Amino acid sequence: MNPFVDWSIVGPPFLAGLLVLSTHVLLGREVLQRGIIFIDLAIAQIAVLGVILPQQLGWPEGGWETQAAASAAALAGAFLLYSFERFWPRQQEALIGISFVLAASGGLLMSAS
Structure with a gap:
């Protein structure tokens, strides 16, 4: 050793x-x-929503429920961004940026309440 x-x-x-x-x-x-530079930041910000939401619902902090919610939110965000690429390829960058801003704003609003 x-x-x-x-x-x-x-x-x-x-x-x-x-x-x-x-x-x-x-x-x-x-x-x-x-x-596509900001796609990872947008997915991470959406995953943060998955961490904040269980806290707002009174679930135990740091439990497996919170981890599952964060993982589910990240996968849902990845699917959402994939659908942007598939259906609106020309507007993809703008939609990724909007998703990032909406997730960040939603996280701030949920944390403030």
């Missing part, structure tokens, strides 16, 4: 970082290939 590294503390965040890295490399390549 290495006396300088406590793997019981460093191990779980390291594994979580590898998991995030494995998913974000693919997303990043797709974003750069398509030239």
Whole structure:
């Protein structure tokens, strides 16, 4: 064992970082290939709505319900942005920007109440 590294503390965040890295490399390549820069920010902001909503409903903070709601919101946001690409390809960038702003505004409004 290495006396300088406590793997019981460093191990779980390291594994979580590898998991995030494995998913974000693919997303990043797709974003750069398509030239759609703000799509990842819009999906992240929509996922934030999925974290705030369970808190507003009184669900336990940090529970599996909150994680499931955030995941469901992110997947719904990704499907929404995919539908923008499919049905309105010329307006896609503007619709992504609008989605980001609406999700950010909705998060602020829900947090304020």
